[in-house]
Amino acid sequence: MKRLVGVALGVLTAIGGFLDIGDIVTNAVVGSRFGMALVWVIPVGVLGICLFANMAGRVAAVSGRATFEIIRERLGARWAVVNLGASFFINLMTLTAEIGGIALALQLASGIGPLMWVPVAAFAVWLVIWRVRFSIMENVAGIVGLSLIVFAVAVFLLKPDWGALAHAAVLPAIPDTESLPVYWYYAIAIFGAAMTPYEVFFFSSGAVEEGWTVKDLARSRMNVLVGFPLGGILSIAIAALATITLLPQQIQVESLSQVALPVAEAGGKLAVAFLIVGLVAATFGAALETTLSSGYTLAQFFGWSWGKFRRPAAAARFHLVMIISLFVGAMILATGVDPILVTEYSVVFSAIALPLTYLPILIVSNDPEYMGERVNTRKVNAVAQIYLVIILAASLSAIPLMVITGAGQ
Template sequence: MRKMLAVALGVLTAIGGFVDIGDLVTNAVVGSRFGMSLVWVVVVGVVGICLFASMAGRVAAVSGRATFEIIRERLGPRAAGANLVASFAINLLTLTAEIGGITLALHLASSVEPRLWIPVAALAVWLVLWRVKFQVLENVAGLMGLLLVGFAVALFLLGPDWGELLRQAVPPSAPGNEHPAAYWYYAVALFGAAMTPYEVFFFSSGAVEERWTSKDLATNRLNVMVGFPLGGLLSVAIAACAAVVLLPAGIEVSSLSQIVLPVAQAGGVLLLAVVIVGIVAATFGAALETALSSGYTMAQYLGWSWGKFRRPARAARFHVTMIVAVLLAVGILMTSVDPIAVTEMSVVFSAVALPLTYVPILVVANDPEYMGEHVNGRVMNALGGVYLLIVVVAAVAAVPLMIATGAGS
């Protein structure tokens, strides 16, 4: 019974933890402009993150080592250092977007200016990082994020023409009034949003924090294989809500307030409140994960002591790194940059950075020195090879597409 509960909890947190500000914004923008025609990207992305996260979890559980330690051991200090700089920068961008997302959601709830919320949100993030136990932090954020299920409820209440939605989704094609380059630009952005690299750092380091061993592999696989696809369904529901309400009205999403309008139309104030709390929780949870990831990557590359399971004083450099990352994010937001713009930037650069984390994980998961009998099987490697190709193509295409389309406009 206890075990069942633990498994259910793991699955639920994986669902709630899947959606962050990147998924939220990108799916809504895509839904309002391209209808359901990019749903296939979410599917590809979800399969990818399942593959990727289960590999990272397995590596961490079997070898007891987190991703970046291994990246440095394998690639040497130079290549791993370049990787660290890029990963850290994108992680910081994502952290900025998440904290910005918290402030936008709080603005919706209170109509107090987002800039006043920035220090409050950042302080709350730091306090949780400082004091709260890892398991509690992970579970509470994940469970609260489940409130985003309100988008799925809203979709059903809207009572859309399901046949029409399906026709938009298969076979996928760009709506006539949109340029194909913009379509592909958003395909890459959506892929980056679904597969954000920080999830891998967080997942593998989290496995070490929770002292996973090979015995936990089955639980790990279940969490990922059930939780993430259900989280992906939430993403699709967000896109569908936008496609049903905003697309026919000719509304192009450029702010968080537009994203929640379909929910208000479907479920009124109550459902709206549920979803806003869900957004605060999801972005808050993701802010914790990205802040931790910035500490994890830096500490693992340089061999510092790290982890929430240590007293802060026994992992001083790790905690200082996180504090610095949060302060940098606050600094960026204080320039009154639009958090939505930061978010769109962060998902595209996530796509650019994907090979940096993906390739080493794939290599190590095949290395018997670390993995013993738990090396990748043939199916895993076949899938891994296919995704290697997709990830590299997306990464190479991202920046040219961004320049060609003027960031999708």
């Protein structure tokens, strides 16, 4: 039973991190336009986030310190401030998207416009962070978020041609209506959504919140190997649903309600009810993670007191940063900007910032001064170096492809 409880951090990270509004929308958009032709990117992203999240968790367990604290100390203030600026900006964009995602999910449930739900969502996130214990927060958000398994159930209920789906995934072909630059633009978007930087910052800081030590390394691996692959499976299910139901009708996903259409077709009102509960939990969990990550990054960089394990009065600047971040995100959405549009841009900009996040983690996890005998193995470093090449290619290609394709239009 303790092991099941121990994976709660990984489940929360998967449901509220890997499978956040960015993944849900991006995979549905891709499925409705390209079918299964881009599904191969999802396992590539899953393996990458598992690789680096495990490093970040190991660093936290061995050193007892969060990744961003060590990054500043190891790389120096000049390099770390570049990392800080990029990470905080991307995190704020993602937080804005997640607040918008909560509002859109509540709109599905109530029929009330998302603008009315934005302040409610922001206040609820702040209230949970302010008053609810970390362990309760992660368990509730993770368990309720498992309602999104309805995506996978819906695929089976639709009884698709499994051979055709597998063939399209293994031998991808670009539809005649799409171009090669647009194809690669969305490949980068899926990759960026899978490896969003805040995931590893939250995972690392969460390990410190829970007091992990070397004895918890097995628990860290379990969290990674359960949480992120689960999010990846559900991401594939979302793309498959859009492929089965939306692509043949040439319906391109432009709203969260369209993401729900295949689920409604497969399982009716009951399935949609589970979906709405899961969407609220997933976006709320991601909003919690990104809000906490905004406080983690700044507090750890400047050496402030931080953590939910401390009373708010003992970590006042940490909590103030989170309040300001929530307020800024809500104000951006109050201008009437489309949350889906914010989401689509946030995952692409996440891809741009990937080298600044994952190269320092690789450097620190190989430093015996912090890790002792727990440095990376040669095999881990070999795979990590391959991923650094992929990450750098995605980062350098994102802006040119965004300009050439008009952001995937």
